[in-house]
Amino acid sequence: MPNYPVNKISTSDEQINxxxxxxxxxxxxxxxxxxxxxxxxxGDCQRNFEAVLQQALSEDxxxxxxxxxxxxxxxxxxxTYDHIFAVLQATxxxxxxxxxxxxxxxxxxxxxxxxxxxxxxxxxxxRLLSRHIIESDHWQLLLLDSSITGKVAGEITTTDxxxxxxxxxxxxxxxxxxxHHHLIPVDSDWIDTHxxxxxxxxxxxxxxxxxxxVIISGHTHQEQIRHRQGVTVYSTPSTCYQFKPYSHDFxxxxxxxxGYRWLQLANNGKVASxxxxxxx
Numbered sequence: 001m002p003n004y005p006v007n008k009i010s011t012s013d014e015q016i017n018x019x020x021x022x023x024x025x026x027x028x029x030x031x032x033x034x035x036x037x038x039x040x041x042x043g044d045c046q047r048n049f050e051a052v053l054q055q056a057l058s059e060d061x062x063x064x065x066x067x068x069x070x071x072x073x074x075x076x077x078x079x080t081y082d083h084i085f086a087v088l089q090a091t092x093x094x095x096x097x098x099x100x101x102x103x104x105x106x107x108x109x110x111x112x113x114x115x116x117x118x119x120x121x122x123x124x125x126x127r128l129l130s131r132h133i134i135e136s137d138h139w140q141l142l143l144l145d146s147s148i149t150g151k152v153a154g155e156i157t158t159t160d161x162x163x164x165x166x167x168x169x170x171x172x173x174x175x176x177x178x179x180h181h182h183l184i185p186v187d188s189d190w191i192d193t194h195x196x197x198x199x200x201x202x203x204x205x206x207x208x209x210x211x212x213x214v215i216i217s218g219h220t221h222q223e224q225i226r227h228r229q230g231v232t233v234y235s236t237p238s239t240c241y242q243f244k245p246y247s248h249d250f251x252x253x254x255x256x257x258x259g260y261r262w263l264q265l266a267n268n269g270k271v272a273s274x275x276x277x278x279x280x
Contacts, residue, residue, distance in 0.1 A: 004085075005129055006094035009064055009136045014267035016136050019056050019093075021260045022069040022180075022218030023238035024049045025102065028079050045074070045240040048258045050087060052239045052278055056260055059276070063093050065134070069218040069236070070100025070147070070180030076122040085127060096143060099128040100180035100218060101194075104149040121150030131163050138267045140173045146181040146196050153194040154181030154219070156202045168209040174269040176214040183215060184226045184233050189248045191220055203229060214271055216261070223259065223275045234273060236261040 009016055025045045057063055066088060073080045088095045103125065108118040130145035142164060146154035156179075168175060181196035183203070196202070206212055207229055215233045221243035224235040237259030244251035257277040264272040 003094065004089075004127070005096050005132060006065065006134055009094060009134060011062075011064055011136075014137050016139055016265040017062050017064045018263040018265065019063050019066045019260060020069060020178075020216055020234075020236050020263060021049075021052060021056075021066065021239050022236050023071040023100065023221055023240060024068070024084065025071055025074040025238070025240045026080050026084060027074045028077050028083075048278060049084075049239045052258055052260050053087065053091065055279060056262075056276065057091060057093070061262065063091075065141075066091065066093055066095035067141075067143075067178050067216070068095065068097040069178055069216060070098055071102040071218060071238075072097060072100070072128075074102055075106055076103065076125070078125065081125045081127060096132065096134065097128055098130070098132075098143050098178065098180060099124045099145045099147040101147050101152050101154065103128060104147045105151060119150050119152070123149070131160070133167065135173075136265075138173060138269065139265045140167070140171050140175050142167060142175060142177045144177065144179040146179040154179070154196040156183070156196050156198045158198075158201075161198075161202055161205050165205055165209075168206075168212060172211050174211050174213045174265070175209070176216065176263075176265065177212070178216050180217060181219050182217045182233075182235055184228060186220050186222065186224050186226075186235055187246050188220070188222075188243065190250045191243065194219070206231070211269075213269065214263070214265075214273075216263070222253070222256075232271065232273075234261060234263075237275060237277070239278075 132143040134141040185192040221238040242253040242256040244253040
């Protein structure tokens, strides 16, 4: 695949504008005799993904990089990734993709309550990145694969932490970390049981690095901003369906539309970020 993955970004104004999209949950086209509600759900995710890209890239902001933070698919099939990568390549904007739990785990029994479903481990698509670095004149972007095959929860491994420490010790540019699973609870009990394991150890090892500025993730299907140790931690809505915030049990948020996040990384280390929602 030409020019994938991107390793370096340079802009004339030395500012990096990033479009983060996450939790696409795309499927391959379904058979005509499939249950109509499932057909609608699958079609909505596909339409919303492309509509989000079209809307975001038509805004009055230059896009320098697209970061896709996991759960690209709902079922692991190469054809679905082929479609996603073709759509992203057609934008002619540099992009990178990392794995989420659905990229390494299929769920059987989708008609059953969440905790009764069977989880089946799957190999990650080779195009999904792990421990990948993108450099710019004033920033370093560090991408991690937090997924665990056959699991919903994620993990920051000791190898991940070692890699981050070495990189942050070697380069003092402001840093952004991107991964799928969240590293701070979002006060939704059911999804917080499936956050990144080893998070407290991660935060302990990150404490000395004052140039770690930003963490972005997906997984929670909701918008939140948290702060810890001087780091701004962003959760980003799904391009598909949304989860109800501050919910003890699994619940959809029917009132919230699909969304995406913009991040502007300035040449002085400052960050601006905001959420946009899909126009109805």
